[in-house]
Amino acid sequence: MRADVLIIGGGIAGASAGYFLAAHRKVVLVEREDGFGYHSTGRSAAEWTAVHYLGLMRSVVVFGKPFFDAPPAGFASVPLCRARGNIMFAPPGEEQVAEEFLRHAGPLNPRLREISAARAVEIVPFLRPEVLARALYDPDNGEIDVDALHQGFLRGMRGAGATTLSGVEFHGAERRAGVWHARVGSEVIEAPLLVNAAGAWAETVAARAGVAGLGLEPRRRTALTFDPGIDVRGVPPVDDMSTGFYFKSNATTLMVSPGDATPSPPCDAQPEEIDVAIAVDTFERYTTLEVRRLASRWAGLRTFARDEQPVAGFAADEPGFFWLAGQGGGGIMSSPALGELAATLLRGAPWPARATELGLEPAVLGPARLAAGAGAPA
Numbered sequence: 001m002r003a004d005v006l007i008i009g010g011g012i013a014g015a016s017a018g019y020f021l022a023a024h025r026k027v028v029l030v031e032r033e034d035g036f037g038y039h040s041t042g043r044s045a046a047e048w049t050a051v052h053y054l055g056l057m058r059s060v061v062v063f064g065k066p067f068f069d070a071p072p073a074g075f076a077s078v079p080l081c082r083a084r085g086n087i088m089f090a091p092p093g094e095e096q097v098a099e100e101f102l103r104h105a106g107p108l109n110p111r112l113r114e115i116s117a118a119r120a121v122e123i124v125p126f127l128r129p130e131v132l133a134r135a136l137y138d139p140d141n142g143e144i145d146v147d148a149l150h151q152g153f154l155r156g157m158r159g160a161g162a163t164t165l166s167g168v169e170f171h172g173a174e175r176r177a178g179v180w181h182a183r184v185g186s187e188v189i190e191a192p193l194l195v196n197a198a199g200a201w202a203e204t205v206a207a208r209a210g211v212a213g214l215g216l217e218p219r220r221r222t223a224l225t226f227d228p229g230i231d232v233r234g235v236p237p238v239d240d241m242s243t244g245f246y247f248k249s250n251a252t253t254l255m256v257s258p259g260d261a262t263p264s265p266p267c268d269a270q271p272e273e274i275d276v277a278i279a280v281d282t283f284e285r286y287t288t289l290e291v292r293r294l295a296s297r298w299a300g301l302r303t304f305a306r307d308e309q310p311v312a313g314f315a316a317d318e319p320g321f322f323w324l325a326g327q328g329g330g331g332i333m334s335s336p337a338l339g340e341l342a343a344t345l346l347r348g349a350p351w352p353a354r355a356t357e358l359g360l361e362p363a364v365l366g367p368a369r370l371a372a373g374a375g376a377p378a
Ligand SMILES: Cc1cc2nc3c(=O)[nH]c(=O)nc-3n(C[C@H](O)[C@H](O)[C@H](O)COP(=O)(O)OP(=O)(O)OC[C@H]3O[C@@H](n4cnc5c(N)ncnc54)[C@H](O)[C@@H]3O)c2cc1C
Pocket: 008, 009, 010, 011, 012, 013, 014, 030, 031, 032, 033, 036, 037, 038, 039, 040, 041, 042, 043, 044, 045, 046, 047, 048, 168, 169, 170, 171, 197, 198, 199, 200, 201, 205, 221, 222, 223, 257, 299, 300, 301, 302, 303, 325, 327, 328, 329, 330, 331, 332, 333, 334
């Protein structure tokens, strides 16, 4: 089989790049698992936020916002993102975290504001006011319909002629005369461009193609849900700014995460008892509710570059190899932007002026910034 672009990984990253490329190039996407979205993409908290991130990731998320607000006709039959609001708080003794956050994020987000503990409890009545030494509110935080977004990308790329193969692993590739010969499942796919959208396995895929790694690190994050026995629909995400602990409603249940970020090899991540226990204990200390029985628990991997910013660009040592990785905790919300910008680079199309206005340039997004000695972007 031949293609113009071979994409490795059928999570949200690979699907988004395929979506933006498929009208212009012959695209083949391969996913090792039987279904698309089995790993990180199917395990997220589905949040959209322009305040949790600063620097490159914030610009990327802002660049992609119009796609969530007004996706192309027929992309999805439901809204891709609904505003939920977000309470962020600092517990007693940690007030400086809120102060610092306001200093950095406040000027960028005029709608972010400080609220009283009483106001926070009005919004989420089971919060204990005594833990809210400082509380901030972001009205723009949204909840993404991850499945609608992911399926929209996959459906769109197939509709434009792309091939998506699941249950097919990329084993390795050699580049000869400008063309990759990629061993995929039991066949060889030839393509001049190879896109590494393998999430936690991005380093493995690079090694299998003989490309130097970037030192990306997968980190495990745990989540659980339980039925609180009261109506929690509409409870916005509530985040402890000092530890990363958060909870939010997930339809009729509450989802809780301890905000863990434990380095892990790439794998089918599973929750550790200790992280579940920390989540439950913290939730019960911060609220008046009790966690009686868990409805579900899971863990997923968030993969970070050294500077904790996403990477989208051609490998310095191999011009036919494109990195689309390191999205950390923002791979869903950043996917329309990174998919579009990755496709722009892969096509050699003109760089969008709006991206430049937001400080997004190919050199800033690309992997060269991670080379030894290179400084982190602002
Ligand atoms: C608990 C948790 C909460 C999160 N919350 C949010 C949130 O609120 N908002 C947000 O925007 N993001 C969030 N994230 C982050 C987000 O889920 C990830 O950034 C995103 O899913 C990464 O997408 P991906 O396509 O790069 O990775 P994945 O979804 O993991 O896809 C990579 C795919 O590559 C495949 N693959 C790997 N190696 C090979 C190979 N050799 N051959 C073929 N296929 C291969 C894998 O099977 C996998 O399916 C969260 C993550 C976690 C774990």
